[in-house]
Amino acid sequence: MTQTSSARLRPDERRAQILGAARRVLLADPHRELTVELVAAEAGVSPALLFHYFGSKKKFQYAVIEEAAAEVILRTAPDAALPPDERLRSGIRAFVRAVLEAPQLYRATLLMSAAGDPAVRALHSEIRQVFSEWVISAVAERGIEITPTVELACHGWQGYVEQTLMTWIDNPSVSAEALEHLCEQSLDAILTTTADRV
Numbered sequence: 695m696t697q698t699s700s701a702r703l704r705p706d707e708r709r710a711q712i713l714g715a716a717r718r719v720l721l722a723d724p725h726r727e728l729t730v731e732l733v734a735a736e737a738g739v740s741p742a743l744l745f746h747y748f749g750s751k752k753k754f755q756y757a758v759i760e761e762a763a764a765e766v767i768l769r770t771a772p773d774a775a776l777p778p779d780e781r782l783r784s785g786i787r788a789f790v791r792a793v794l795e796a797p798q799l800y801r802a803t804l805l806m807s808a809a810g811d812p813a814v815r816a817l818h819s820e821i822r823q824v825f826s827e828w829v830i831s832a833v834a835e836r837g838i839e840i841t842p843t844v845e846l847a848c849h850g851w852q853g854y855v856e857q858t859l860m861t862w863i864d865n866p867s868v869s870a871e872a873l874e875h876l877c878e879q880s881l882d883a884i885l886t887t888t889a890d891r892v
Contacts, residue, residue: 709747709757712737716758720796725863728798730754756813759803763821766792772828778835783878785828790859790874797863804856822852829881838885847888851881 703711715737719728726732730751734741748754770788772781793800807818830848834840855877862873 705747708739708743712739712744712747713757713761717761720799724795724797726798728755728758728802752811755802755806756811756817759799759806759814760817762792762796762799763803763817767821767824770825770828772832778832782829782832782836782881785832786855786878786881787874789825789855790870790877793859794863794870794873797859801860801863804860822849826852833885844885844888847884848881851884854880854884 712733716728716733719726719732719736730741730744733754734744737744744754745751748757766789769792770785772785774781776784803814803818806814826849829852830840830845833844833848838844858873858877858880862868868876
């Protein structure tokens with residue numbers, strides 16, 4: 695706990711403090727549900743003050759998801775200096791690791807998007823779009839022609855990865871390293887199958 699409820703902070707500083715507390719709670723126990731009470735206690739503020747700055751539990755959840763999404767996009771940004779194969783592997787590993795650092799948050803993002811929350815759905819679409827763009831770009835640099843079939847396969851692979859991660863979060867039956875390897879190899883398998891049919 696780095697701040698107290700009596701500390702005088704500007705509204706943007708207070709919001710940042712509370713979001714920082716949410717991140718610490720998630721990192722301390724990734725599988726624990728992120729509640730307003732837990733975050734408020736970590737931030738050294740009352741739940742009422744948290745609601746004052748975020749308006750509602752739903753808006754608070756969105757703010758946490760938005761910040762986490764920005765970090766995922768940053769962490770998985772491709773390193774142009776790497777060869778295409780390694781760029782794909784490192785980006786996929788970075789994405790999987792980011793999800794596993796806050797699995798409850800990832801689950802909430804997918805469930806709220808599937809439930810039709812327009813703000814979360816737009817955010818989820820943005821993450822998928824950014825991710826698919828660099829994946830397809832790296833695939834193209836491997837010498838694979840990006841036909842409509844290949845592009846569709848890459849987007850479908852993203853859905854496969856999402857479902858695989860959700861299943862693993864609920865039942866981590868293999869190691870995190872094995873999970874990373876599965877996500878990496880599944881893309882190669884799909885592209886190989888696609889190449890046989892184009």
